[in-house]
Amino acid sequence: MAKINPSVFKAYDIRGIYPSEINEEAAYLISKSLVKFLNAKSIVAARDMRPSSAPLYEAVLKGLKEMGVKIFDVGLSSTPMHTFVMNFENADAGIMITASHNPAKYNGLKLERKLGTSIGEGSGMEEIKEMVLSGKLDGENGAVGNPEIIRKDYLKEYVKFLYGKFSSEDFSDLQVAVDAGNGMTGFILPHILKKLKIKYYPLYFELDGPFPNHEANPAKSENLKDLSALVIEKKFSLGVAFDGDGDRVAFVDGRGQPISIDFILAMLSKEFLKEKPGIKVVHSVSSSRIIKETVEENGGQAVICRVGHAFFRRKVREEKAYFGCEISGHCFFEDFFYADSAIFTMLHVLRLISRTGKKIEDLIRPFKKYFHSGEINLEMKDKLAAINLLESAYGSGFQSRIDGLTVEYPDWWFNIRPSNTEPLLRLTIEANTQELLQKKKKEILEKIVK
DSSP: OOOOOGGGBOSSSEEEETTTTSOHHHHHHHHHHHHHHHTOSEEEEEEOSOTTHHHHHHHHHHHHHHTTOEEEEEEEOOHHHHHHHHHHTTOSEEEEEOOTTSOTTEEEEEEEEGGGEEOOTTTTHHHHHHHHHHTTTTTOOOSSOOOEEEOOOHHHHHHHHHHHHSOGGGOOSOEEEEEOTTSTHHHHHHHHHHHTTOEEEEESOSOOTTOSSSOSOTTSGGGGHHHHHHHHHHTOSEEEEEOTTSSOEEEEOTTSOEEOHHHHHHHHHHHHHHHSTTOEEEEETTSOHHHHHHHHHTTOEEEEEOSSHHHHHHHHHHHTOSEEEOTTSOEEEGGGTTEEOHHHHHHHHHHHHHHHOOOHHHHHGGGOOSEEOOOEEEOOSOHHHHHHHHHHHTTTSEEEOSSSEEEEETTEEEEEEEOSSSSOEEEEEEESSHHHHHHHHHHHHHHHOO
16 A cells, blocks of 8 residues: 555645655556546646656656546646646646645645636545545556547647737736746746737746745745846836746735735726626635725625635636635636636736726725735644634624634724644734724734733
């Protein structure tokens, strides 16, 4: 029986340190379990640029060949491009080898079923885990038929698809700085930006899995320093940063200041609602109140969701929502298969700037109504006890348990939830004034941090 570390099976994907936790044996067995679990006849396989992705990819291909499925062999790809190929080929399943925004020592596998819907907690991950750990796959092969391997210029098809959603006339007099973080977006962006005639200054576009310049995680402000400096030095109106596998995005304004994804969500929602009144927009429990207010004031429906990529993606599809953004920078679109695409998000933002002739600072200013703490990470031995304590202490507020505990008052609210990926509690507070925010932050922390 194979010895696979059970901790690699996460809420959203399969991920761990290579090769001690994620290795070729694990990848091989996971690929076979996916075929068996879904009874798949066709699978899209792709990988990112990490050094460990190549051997893991070969192990995945070996497992898929033994199971006799039709393999769409994409090779190097971003996660959104992998999603596109799944829909383009109408495949039964997909495996994307990547550890996304995690440091270079990590790698993993993102698993998808038909139409590019994620396999995660509550949607198949438990069954995949049990199948792999049980050893029942040892020696199993040829269950479906003879393998067929298909290779095409999928990058060309993907660029053609993106170009079909926009026009070079949508973008005029734009100059933007772009930090690809040595990740997969640097492989794709030059092709689409050239077709759309968008002027840009590339930063770290070379594919380099060890990430020599900074972590490919734009959610951390320290990873935006080089981009911010470039925007200020070259006097660009906007800077855009991507993560390692191209499904998360972050923005900095003309002063090099990071822009909250909530403001991007509110700004684009208002614009989309002009053309498509009544659409649904999905936001997370940690998002600012300005999202719900903006969507409803402009005739849309705001839908709340628990934090987490797989949960968010499922909610967007279930609700048939037109648009939605998660706090970490994943933005989902109906016309991108209800999936997330960082390039799609960037192009919508650039088009709006071009259409209005306004700076991004001016476009987001109306949404800076509240004072938001961002996520406060708390190491807590007894996470449930802390949440229950706050539930009792703030019983006078409106409470919900969609994700952890949310308590709302007329002039402030908070959410506290267990992290899906780390041994932490994540606390978010928002208030009508900075003074009230600081007061409530101090008050809550005094109750639960001993």
